[in-house]
Amino acid sequence: MTSLVSRNPADPSDVVAEFPAPGAFAVADAVERARTAQTGWAAAGAAARSAALSSIASAVEAAAGELAGLAVREVGKPLAEARAEVARTVAIWRYYAQAPYEPTGAVHEPAAGAGLLLTRRRPHGVAGLITPWNFPLAIPTWKAAPALATGNTVVLKPAPEATASALRLAEIVRGALPDDVFTVVPGGSVEGSALVSAADVVSFTGSSATGRQVVRAATDRGIPVQAEMGGLNAAVVLPDADIDRAAAHIAAAIAGYAGQKCTATSRVIAVGTALDPLREALAEALRAVPVGDPADPATVCGPLISAPARDRVAAAAQGAQVLAEGAAADGPGWYAPPLLLDKVPAGHQLLCEEVFGPIAALLPAEDLDQAVRITNAVPYGLVTSVHTADLDAALHGLDRLDTGMIRLNAPSTGVDFHLPFGGAKSSAHGPREQGRAALDFYTAGRTYTLTPHGG
Numbered sequence: 001m002t003s004l005v006s007r008n009p010a011d012p013s014d015v016v017a018e019f020p021a022p023g024a025f026a027v028a029d030a031v032e033r034a035r036t037a038q039t040g041w042a043a044a045g046a047a048a049r050s051a052a053l054s055s056i057a058s059a060v061e062a063a064a065g066e067l068a069g070l071a072v073r074e075v076g077k078p079l080a081e082a083r084a085e086v087a088r089t090v091a092i093w094r095y096y097a098q099a100p101y102e103p104t105g106a107v108h109e110p111a112a113g114a115g116l117l118l119t120r121r122r123p124h125g126v127a128g129l130i131t132p133w134n135f136p137l138a139i140p141t142w143k144a145a146p147a148l149a150t151g152n153t154v155v156l157k158p159a160p161e162a163t164a165s166a167l168r169l170a171e172i173v174r175g176a177l178p179d180d181v182f183t184v185v186p187g188g189s190v191e192g193s194a195l196v197s198a199a200d201v202v203s204f205t206g207s208s209a210t211g212r213q214v215v216r217a218a219t220d221r222g223i224p225v226q227a228e229m230g231g232l233n234a235a236v237v238l239p240d241a242d243i244d245r246a247a248a249h250i251a252a253a254i255a256g257y258a259g260q261k262c263t264a265t266s267r268v269i270a271v272g273t274a275l276d277p278l279r280e281a282l283a284e285a286l287r288a289v290p291v292g293d294p295a296d297p298a299t300v301c302g303p304l305i306s307a308p309a310r311d312r313v314a315a316a317a318q319g320a321q322v323l324a325e326g327a328a329a330d331g332p333g334w335y336a337p338p339l340l341l342d343k344v345p346a347g348h349q350l351l352c353e354e355v356f357g358p359i360a361a362l363l364p365a366e367d368l369d370q371a372v373r374i375t376n377a378v379p380y381g382l383v384t385s386v387h388t389a390d391l392d393a394a395l396h397g398l399d400r401l402d403t404g405m406i407r408l409n410a411p412s413t414g415v416d417f418h419l420p421f422g423g424a425k426s427s428a429h430g431p432r433e434q435g436r437a438a439l440d441f442y443t444a445g446r447t448y449t450l451t452p453h454g455g
């Protein structure tokens, strides 16, 4: 039997969780039980579902310190970010606690004759949720909360690297729900693909390679599927930007959580005369990033999730010039210093693939048009940050960026939990997550024609 092991990335001798992988039958069984429970949950009414979600928010809030500590230990998330993730998790449960009271349809007049036409949205059934390790609390929550609010039941398959965090969150969530409304099945690809084979709707977040397989399998079954996947995000800096401020934002977006966010910046595009001052300011900002123990509240860049992930960062620096190297950390953890590369040739790995580490390329562009072309010249399209004082120029350029999200004078990282979140091209498939968009995804439309008897 395969074993699921998660280790502390800051001290790999510390085993955080070790479980036997339950296998595909356990997934099928969890989905069947969730399907039986769904009818009652959907019929429980808006007040019951709203109260349950509010009570989950309070219970997560009460366990905030413990959950943040677990995320630090299990996935190496710097403490300040782990605390922020827990706060966001609480806010998401609270936000969707209002959703059961939202209208689920509309009334229309018939084109001719008497009666009423109604449109109404109904839950799909069992939502199969597959999540990555890097946001072990917020991503399961931003999928589960709208799924539950709209009357679906949930089976969650978290990433094996984040098993303990997911199981602890699940314990808290289940305390406020009837049996089998929310189940976690730990596991890897076997359990993940079994979930795609059994659920009624699938929401996936993870790498583009896995996401493509999930989308194909769900599409073959004809069930709704959404996938949020990798990024190769650019920061575009125009000559009129506040260069020091832009450099601070970009350094944080390259090195924060060791670059292990789908929204991290990995390409920095300096337009015209922005290049020289930005080169200097960004190198300085990156060298100043606090690197080290994720349990230290001052740490910004902690360890990578695994030894292979750490080794990928050094390998990705080959073939280019290292312009700046950040601080090295002490200790046995899987640390890699943040890197800024210059003179990166076309076709270099960093310009084609997501490395998922604290590393970025500095690229020159003659003007905004060329910066837009460089930004768009990758298969990914998640988020782009643009740094300028000229809103007109920015708006002109922004319209041509082929990315799902644009952030002006802000780091590429950062999420507003109540807004739709999602990418373009191979960064995403299907409807967006979060906000009201999620309520639509977890429900299917139905049209009713109500004609008076004898009408």
Ligand code: NAD
Binding pocket: 130, 131, 132, 133, 134, 135, 157, 158, 159, 160, 187, 188, 189, 190, 191, 192, 193, 196, 205, 206, 207, 208, 210, 211, 213, 214, 228, 229, 230, 231, 261, 262, 263, 354, 356, 382, 423, 427
């Ligand atoms: P991953 O693709 O390795 O795994 C994601 C999940 O899929 C895990 O739960 C894994 O066990 C499961 N899985 C693996 N094979 C499967 C299969 N054949 N069928 C079904 N499920 C399967 O990703 P990861 O390493 O956990 O996370 C890092 C990746 O996630 C990065 O690429 C990052 O950009 C991406 N990510 C994207 C977003 C976003 O919203 N766009 C957010 C966070 C992370």
